[in-house]
Structure formats: structure tokens, C-alpha cells
Amino acid sequence: xxxxxxxxxxxTLSEEAFLTINCTYTAxxxxxxxxxxxxxxEGLQLLLKATKADDKGSNKGFEATYRKETTSxxxxxxxxQVSDSAVYFCALSxxxxxxxxxxxxxxTILTVHP
Amino acid sequence: xxxxxxxxxxxICKSGTSVxxxxxxxxxxxxxxxxxxxxxxxxxxxxxxxxxxxxxxxEQGVEKDKFLINHASLTLSTLTVTSAHxxxxxxxxxxxxxxxxxxxxQYFGPGTRLTVT
Numbered sequence: 001x002x003x004x005x006x007x008x009x010x011x012t013l014s015e016e017a018f019l020t021i022n023c024t025y026t027a028x029x030x031x032x033x034x035x036x037x038x039x040x041x042e043g044l045q046l047l048l049k050a051t052k053a054d055d056k057g058s059n060k061g062f063e064a065t066y067r068k069e070t071t072s073x074x075x076x077x078x079x080x081q082v083s084d085s086a087v088y089f090c091a092l093s094x095x096x097x098x099x100x101x102x103x104x105x106x107x108t109i110l111t112v113h114p
Numbered sequence: 115x116x117x118x119x120x121x122x123x124x125x126i127c128k129s130g131t132s133v134x135x136x137x138x139x140x141x142x143x144x145x146x147x148x149x150x151x152x153x154x155x156x157x158x159x160x161x162x163x164x165x166x167x168x169x170x171x172x173e174q175g176v177e178k179d180k181f182l183i184n185h186a187s188l189t190l191s192t193l194t195v196t197s198a199h200x201x202x203x204x205x206x207x208x209x210x211x212x213x214x215x216x217x218x219x220q221y222f223g224p225g226t227r228l229t230v231t
Contacts (some may be wrong), residue, residue, distance in 0.1 A: 035123070041224060043221070044222035045222070105157055
């Protein structure tokens, strides 16, 4: 079956530091990959996505590249801000009986200090 | 746009009682809604998929008689936890998909914290 593994948190950084949150996956076929973000008190929001190998998703300064050879989709940002403090979820969706359904990683809590 | 609300945000109930959680799409029509359960420090686990006007499809291991899902309109889905027990205490999250967006676009509600005493 499908599974997603994220690096364990929590991650604590100072403002303007570089961020990497690792994500690897196991899936049948050719999944689409996503990063969702959950700010305190809010629902999950789609941050970025990539639907095929070597695609790069980007949004709000965050980037992630779909690496089929390493089955990874690591999230990066060059300079984090306090407002980036949130929980980040890596997810995938594949075809077949799982079509349109999302499989999530366990989430990584990011705290950015001024 | 694409806002999903859940009510209540928190609920405490006694063991053996039933609790209903509502999920509403506020500014779009949701043909498909999903219900997830999230344990502390763990991932979201998909419980069931509901399509408006038809029976929900439950994931393996989810008791359909315990977690009743109704998607009676294009803007409302409800999850009823019947005969709740302390092990049902969890964070329940719904999401909704609009027919006008991509197959993978889901809009999430803020979640409902259920505590069974």
C-alpha cells in the first residue's frame, strides 16, 4: 500500500534560516505528491504539488522537487519567517482504488523564532 | 473562496452517547467529502469518502455502524459517532472537493476535537 514518511519534528529555527523537511514515499504506480500546511486553528491548505517525476512545485518561497529515483519530495525554503510557523504534511495520491484519495505523512511542526 | 467549516470545534460527551459533527462547504458545492481522523503526533487517517446522495465508502478497518456518515446535500456532510467510548476520542477533520477543481484539490475544515469521558 501507499505510505509517506516525514522527518520527525518538531523543527525550531531562527528567522531567515534555511528550512528542509524530508519526505519519502512508497506507492504503486506514479503518484502525485503534495505538501499541505496547517496554521494554528485553521484547516490544512495545499502549499504546493507535483504530478510527475522531476516536476518542481513552488509557492510562497517554498519548493519541493519530485524525485522518482529516491522516492522523495523534500520541502525547502531559503529564508523562513515567523509567519511560517505551522504544521507541514507531505501527502500523495495515486491511481487505482486510491484514486483521488490522499495518504499523509505524520506531520512536522515548525516553529520559527524572531 | 473554498471555505469549509466544521461544527462543533470541540465536544465532550459521556461514554455511551452519540455525537454528531457537521462539515459544511460555505461557498461552493461539494460533490465529494472526506472524513479523517488524527491521533496526537500522527498522520491523518482517511475514514470514509462520501458522495452527495449516495452511501459513504469506508476505509478498511473503519466500523460503518459506529461512524455514520450522511451527505444529504451538496454543502453538508455529517459524521455521527454512535455509542462513543473513550477510545473514540480524537481529532476529526473533514475535507471537501468541488467538481470545478482538480481531482486532487481538497479543502479542509479546521477539525473537531472529540473527548469521550
